Amino acid sequence: MLQLAALLIYYPVFYSNYLYTDEAVQLWNYRPGSGYHMFTEQGRYLTDVLMSSLFGRADTISDVRYLRIFSFAGWLVCIPIWFLVLKNVLAEAGLKNPLAFLITLWLIGSPSFGISIGWASTMELFIANTAGLLGGYGIYLLLVRNELPVSKNLLMLLSFAAGLVSLFTYQNGFGCFLLPFFLYTLLHPGRYSVAIRGLMFFAAIALVYFLLFRYQMQVMNIEGSGRTGIRFSPVKKIVFFFTKALPPAFFGNLVYTESDRTALFYFTPFFLLMLFGTFRWFPVRIAGGVIATGPGADAPVIRARPSIAIGLTLQHLLVLLLLLMLMYFPSLLVKENYASARTRLVTSASR
Known part of the structure; x- marks a missing residue:
């Protein structure tokens, strides 16, 4: 059903011929034997390998269409993976409902998903996003499940x-x-040990990547791109995240410009509605000093004074917002402040 929805939305990719500027540059430069690389200095070596291989086989604007079809086919393979991962994680909390289906359907219709298909210069996104999801899910299983389909060491290695x-x-x-x-x-307020350990693995993988990237730059004798420069400006980056990066996750396919301040007026009620839904129907509900610790009616509860309950609710909200920011961390580290649609698939999913 989900793949059928994707086909109904994106079927024009099979017959549409057009060319964007970046695609023209890549079509011209990624010639067999040219040694051209656009992304290696940005830390995306595997993307350069992919682009060189596929653009090197394209000669015309019509040929670029097949690269977009490649991306679309990749997503058709990955859609069931996303659905199953979301379904299993939600089932751990006792949520056996169509929520996983709706989240995946929302992703399929999101601008991030559409751009990765309609713009051949981003055809690698189905690999990057799905590999990231699978890596996290592997570590998640390692931390929450006692019985695993493979050994712990193998699962950890595959996740890394x-x-x-x-x-x-x-x-x-x-x-x-x-x-x-x-x-x-989100579904287990107060149980933060799993997320903390997950963040430790997250940081460890990022550190290994950074060391490998620096080593690769030395071996290839090239300098990193200016886009990889790190900028420590917490306040500005927090403002950027909440005014530029996060709001579009709530807009669906609403068309607006980045300078359109009225977009924030659309974002605010949706964001407040999300908060209300989170704390009314899901894990934290305050009523008579009782905090439910799970989404179901039979969830265990903690009895506390209303002031403590409110404090724990705010704590839970801050933890969720921190996780949201960490999910978008690459764009919060670099100098560039541009929340392009291709970077926002994960915020669309978490929305």
Whole structure:
């Protein structure tokens, strides 16, 4: 059903011929034997390998259409993976409802998903985002399940490998690593140990990636791109996240410009509605000093004074917002402040 929905939305990719500027540059430069690389210095070596291989086989505008079809086919393979991962994580909290289906359907219709298909220059995104998700899900299983389909060491190794594939393909895709932990934390308020341990693995994989990237730069004798420069400006980056990066996750396919201030007026009620839904129907509900610790009616409860209950609710909200920011961390580290749609698939999922 989900794949059919994707086909109904994106079927024009099979016959549409057009060319964007970046695609023209890549079509011209990625010639067999040219040694051209656009992304290696940005830390995306695997993307360069992919682009060189596929653009090197394209000669005309019509040929570029097949690269977009490649991306679409990749997503058709990955859609069931996303659905199953979301379904299993939600089932851990006793939520056996169509929520996983609706989240995946929302992703299929999101601008991030559409751009990764309609723009051949971003055809690597299905690999980066899905590898990030699988890496995080592997570590999630390691932390919450006693019985595993494979050995713990093998699962950890595969998760690390998936995380590195994600980072060397498109760094923002690695934010999907934290999606299982975000959902777990959302549905299990106060149980933050799983998320903390997940963040430790998240940081370890990112550190290994950084060391490998620096080593690769030395071996290839090239300098990193200016876009990889790190900028420590917490206040500005927090403002950027909540005014530029997060709001579009609530807009669906609403068309607006980045400078359109009225977009925030659309974002605010949706954001407040999300908060209300989170704390009314899901894990934290305050009523008579009782805090439910799970989404179901039979969830265990903690009895506390209303002031303590409110404090724990605010604490839970802050933890969720922190996880949201960490899921978008690559764009919060670099100098560039531009929340392009291709970077926002993970925020759309968490929305």
